[in-house]
Amino acid sequence: MNEQNSSFSIKEWNENDRPREKLIVKGKNSLSDAELIAVLVGSGNRNESAVALSKRILASVDHDINKLGRLSVKQLMTFKGIGEAKAVSIVAGLELGRRRKEDITPIPKINSSKDAYQLFDLVIGDLEHEEFWVLYLNNANKVLQQKQISVGGKTGTLVDVRVVFRNALEYGATSMIIAHNHPSGSVQPSTSDKELTQKLKQAGVSLDIKVLDHLIIGEKSYFSFADESIL
Structure with a gap:
């Protein structure tokens, strides 16, 4: 042949x-x-x-x-x-x-934004669409659950605040770290990102569930609201 x-x-x-x-x-x-x-x-x-x-x-x-x-x-x-x-x-x-x-790379306790980033990067760091995730933590900042809340398109995703806190109550969480990715690669927060952060932070006050940080995940980089003192 x-x-x-x-x-x-x-x-x-x-x-x-x-x-x-x-x-x-x-x-x-x-x-x-x-x-x-x-x-x-x-x-x-x-x-x-x-x-x-x-x-x-x-x-x-x-x-x-x-x-x-x-x-x-x-x-x-x-x-x-x-x-x-x-x-x-x-x-x-x-x-x-x-x-x-x-x-095989679990981080049972979150001590810094970098710890949280390493967990979030595994699930949303290389996506071409936006997703919103939450790390639910206990009093010792140990991870109780890592949960996907919503999936969107290339430029955004809708987040239901009620779902975020319903899960927190179900898992017995006392705090949380929220995160979403930017497929564009830019990790700078938008106005809507800042507004959502404040909305979730305020919603947690009455339930005594703290929003410790909001991470924006890009390609091999991230932005931390807590690190930048704008939470």
């Missing part, structure tokens, strides 16, 4: 070059990022192997796995050889990795 017209599936490669077999024989740590993605992809296209295709995809995001995790199914499907099923596999694989990281 003419090599140019053949389909470069993993099964057709030399055994030492097969990512799946390499993982089994040499272990997961022996695989490069491109080889791991190739396992998810399964096969390439008529002109390139799954590994070559994976390298091309990685190159498009400067070999940054976090940037790759932000690509949508539709964006991945723009690459020749990536159909919907393969795109879904990549997105699902990276999401599992993100969740595993979240599970």
Whole structure:
């Protein structure tokens, strides 16, 4: 069969070059990022192997796995050889990795805005739409629950104050840290961000539930209302 017209599936490669077999024989740590993605992809296209295709995809995001995790199914499907099923596999694989990281890096007690940022960044740091989350804390500033409150678009999300405090009462929280992300990357608070912060702070007074901070999460950076003394 003419090599140019053949389909470069993993099964057709030399055994030492097969990512799946390499993982089994040499272990997961022996695989490069491109080889791991190739396992998810399964096969390439008529002109390139799954590994070559994976390298091309990685190159498009400067070999940054976090940037790759932000690509949508539709964006991945723009690459020749990536159909919907393969795109879904990549997105699902990276999401599992993100969740595993979240599970193994708990911060049971919040001592600073940086501690809170590390928790929020895991869930909303790389999203292309806005989400609003709350950390519910006890008297010792230990995390009782991390809860998503709302999901919005690229420029905002609506927050129901009643839901925020209903959850606080359910979890027995005495304080909370609120946060949302800015997909634009800018972490400067808007007028509506400031108004929402004050609204939640005032609502907590009658229930004796303190809003300790409001974080705006950007790409690898954050803004803390408490640190800036504007809470």
